[in-house]
Amino acid sequence: MAERRNYTDAYWWSRDGLRLHYRDYAGPADKPPILCLPGLTRNARDFEMLADRLAGAWRVLCLDFRGRGESAYAKDPMSYVPLTYLQDVEALVHELAIERFVSVGTSLGGIVTMLLAATDRARLAGVVLNDVGPELNPSGLARIRTYVGKAVWHPTWMHAARHVAEAHGDVYPGYGVEEWLCMAKRLYRVNSSGRIVLDYDMKIAEPFRVPGNEAGPDLWPTLDAMRGRPVLVVRGERSDILSAPAAEKMAARLDDAELVTVPGVGHAPALDEPEVIAAMERTLARVR
Template sequence: MGERRNYSDGYWWSKDGLRLHYRDYGGADDKPPVICFPGLTRNARDYAELATRLAGARRVLLVEFRGRGDSAYAKDPMSYVPLTYLQDVEALLGELGIERFVAVGTSLGGIVTMLLAATDGAKLAGAVLNDVGPELEPGGLARIRTYVGKAVWHPTWIHAARAIAENNAEVYPDYGIEDWLRMAKRLYRVNSSGRIVLDYDMKIAEPFRVPGNEAGPDMWPTIDALKDKPALVIRGERSDILSAATAEKMIARLPKGELVTVAGVGHAPTLDEPEAVAAIERLLAKVK
């Protein structure tokens, strides 16, 4: 279960004085780097396998939004919104002098990617939107609101894995205990008391519980901002966040886009699935 250390830790400062964290997987500098943005309650560990596969051929950065992983928690919980995350990412790009990159965004990370396309699209060499779009299904959002921000702890990793399995059986119906343990290692950390706890600030739930704060008003213009870019939309076949109809509508507006549906999973694909791996490789082959 141990993770091979093949990255360095990097830090940058937000405009409001938070020390934020990213993982830096080194690679060739003759191609645009890949920058990965995680989902609402997730962190850099979600992308470790993807980064390991891509590193070497390209530099890969795994961002941890404020309030997650090794990034500082915000004093004002109402700063836990996509527009603030966007500002934080722009500060990172400026700090590192990155002028062009490929964005990979899962769920919330995809919303940040779409906002980047609309506000600073010249920097995007390509984009992967993982199980997210400009329209989010109310049922899925309601499901997420039932658990986000609820502090829980477990005495052992097996207990944590079983809890995740109980809550996500419909999302990953084919998972076994090893899969749930792997997910637990991504979601949880061991605190100073030896308890296994969720690795994010429970206060991220405060703005998310306000309808409309998930993204913004009309997000379709952000898709149009990607129309000239290589784009990949990945959807879980069982997703309750990104509907098949919305995904098809997105692709109709993306001349250089590809839609890949990952069979048998819900929100969201891990991007370790063979069809997702192959699709990301196809997208990167288009980005020089």
């Protein structure tokens, strides 16, 4: 039986000539679309459940950053930095003639969202920052550096799921076999040799290994650009990237923000948790 799809695969071109991919879930033209921006090693598939839930009521665009998923790999690995991702997103927004949008950013995607706010706040109709903020916990960044860019492969999806469970069991302690299989199929792809491999360019690790390249400039002022917009800050209770004090400071700095902490979850919440679903509905209801 063919897989049911409620989206269209679409593409755009970066300024330096890369063909980049996004999933386009149809929705009404009289609302700002929702742009979903994934984490460092993740891709558009991370937002499948969120997009399925919102599609029809909202147009949802789920992006693959360069070097991930179905987007082309960069010739220069040093272009794998937030400022370049920002330019790539701006190119898509310009191509689609999007005047305003809601940005949902997980981890790296949240950093790009903050940069979008800094460059042109008028475009932002609303924001969801998933387990990321202007302050990133050094211990969490050190943990990510231990695995990003290390090529691994598996002979079967069950082997891949087992590996993901071993690596992320403390992040999602409530997951069972089905959830780990689902996550494996978001993280991995089948290559031309039939091996199940990570679905990103291993070279994304090169600039990330340089301290300071994770985010770039001081990002606290970018929150000021979000004032007057509905903002949802999501934090995993066990997150080693976004600390509780930093998340509370973010929410306090804004005039229309809600902070939701997902119990028992680390970095980063999957955005399908009941607390997040309810909070996102409240945030989107305030989008004008």
